[in-house]
Amino acid sequence: MxxxxxxxxxxxxxxxxxxxxxxxxxxxxxxxxxxxxxxxxxxxxxRDDVVIFNQFEEMGNCIWHYQVTGNAIAEAFESIKGEGDRLAGACFTSGSAGTMSAGDLLKEKYPHLKLAVGEALQCPTLLENGFGGHRIEGIGDKHVPWIHNVKNTDMVIDIDDDDSQNLLRLFNSEEGKKYLVEKAGVPAETVEQLSLMGISGIANMLCCIKMAKYYELTEHDIVATVCTDSAIMYESRIKELDEQQGAYSELAAAYDFAKHLQGVRTDAMLELSYQDRKRVHNLKYYTWVEQQGKTYEEINQQWYDEHYWTDMHEQAADLDKLINAFNEKTGVLAEL
Ligand SMILES: Cc1ncc(COP(=O)(O)O)c(C=O)c1O
Structure with a gap:
């Protein structure tokens, strides 16, 4: 269900x-x-026949991304890095903050790395305790997820949903792709891969650009992120934009490229001080302790107990054993 x-x-x-x-x-x-x-x-x-898996509170979600996504990013960086390159940052827009946990592992491996969480400007919960509806599907839900290790987060970056929405159309329409190759000089093989980013993937990329501009990063600094789903999930959204704004043209592509990509600046973002992080962490209280049954003791443990998150991450080996046993029991994996 x-x-x-x-x-x-x-x-x-x-x-x-x-x-x-x-x-x-x-x-x-x-x-x-x-x-x-x-x-x-x-x-x-x-009903007595249901077990709820709530991605916003299940620690298995963050353990998985710490272990799997985190190591995958580290491996990818090690395989492409050139002389003098460093993994300078990682940015993840937050839905459940599962992917954010990849950053916990990356910060252990690359201690200088800056870790940013992204959200929609139209729902600025982390930036200013704000709320609102927005169009970046998969992220930004007017609360701080229980599994977000806020104390380890260096920066909040807000992305205007108008930027991600219009870039979706630029990256996935014939006119847009033609403009990028012929007028903007983007290699054709790169343009062909842009559809690997869905709306939140585009927002992730925009977070990386904002972080790179903020810290004045150079060609030796690599900023990592993930493509959380692809454009195939949003063909109807592109159609909606065509209906609202008219058929796509070279002029519209030039406008979107200049406004929504080249025009991205270091506004609506915050490098978090200790007190800023605590303010974000404290917001968890109203959702999780007041409404969703978490305890006062555990929310304090998340902040004050220095072993809380590391002990959590160390459960991966035991969970793997359970997953293997489950797969053996069902026999499904062997059939594949
Ligand atoms: C399309 C999409 N983008 C982004 C996210 C956010 O990822 P996370 O939940 O790991 O923060 C999700 C996940 O729920 C998603 O479905």
Missing amino acids: AILPAEMSKERFDWLSKIAGEVIATPGCESNVKEIFDKTWELRRT
Whole structure:
């Protein structure tokens, strides 16, 4: 059973309905996650055959990204780095903050690395305790996820959803791709790969650009991120933009390139001081302790107990054993 907000893309609903027995649409858009939580509490109360996996609070989510995504990024960097290159930063927009945990591993391996969390400017929860609806599907839900290791986060970067939305069209329409190759001088093989970024992937890339500008990084500094899904999930969104703004043209492509990519600046971002981090961490109280049943002791442990996160990450080996045992029991992996 999968639960997600009704206003998310049609492609996402189609995809989920293929893998979930039942898909429940809760009211609202991407940032209406409280409504999903309410639904899960209703299911807990009314059915005894459900187990809730809430990505925002399951530590398995962050352990997985620490172990798998973190090491994958480190391996990728080691395989491409040239003489004098360093992994200077990593940026992840936060939905559940699972991918953010890759940064915890990277900071252990590359202690100088700066770790940034991204969100939508239209829902600036981390930047200014703000709220609002936005169009970067998969991130930004008007709360701080329970599994976000805020104390280890160096920077908050907000991305205007108008930038990611319009770049989606630039990167995925014939006119846009032609402009990028012929007028902007982007190699054709790079342009062909741009559809690997969905809307939040584009927002991730924009976070990296903002971080690079903020810290005045050079050609020897590499900033890592992830493509959380691809443009295939958002063809209907591109159609919507065509309907609202008219068919895409070379002029529109030039405008989008200049405004939404080259025009990206170091606004709406904050390098976090100790007190800033604490302010973000403290916001967890209202969602998790007041509403969702977490304890006062544990929220304090997350901040004050220096072993809380490292002990969590060390569970990976035991979890692997359980996963292997489960796979053996079901026999599905062997069949594949
Ligand atoms: C499309 C998309 N982008 C970004 C994210 C955010 O990743 P995370 O939940 O690891 O913060 C998600 C995950 O939920 C997603 O589905």
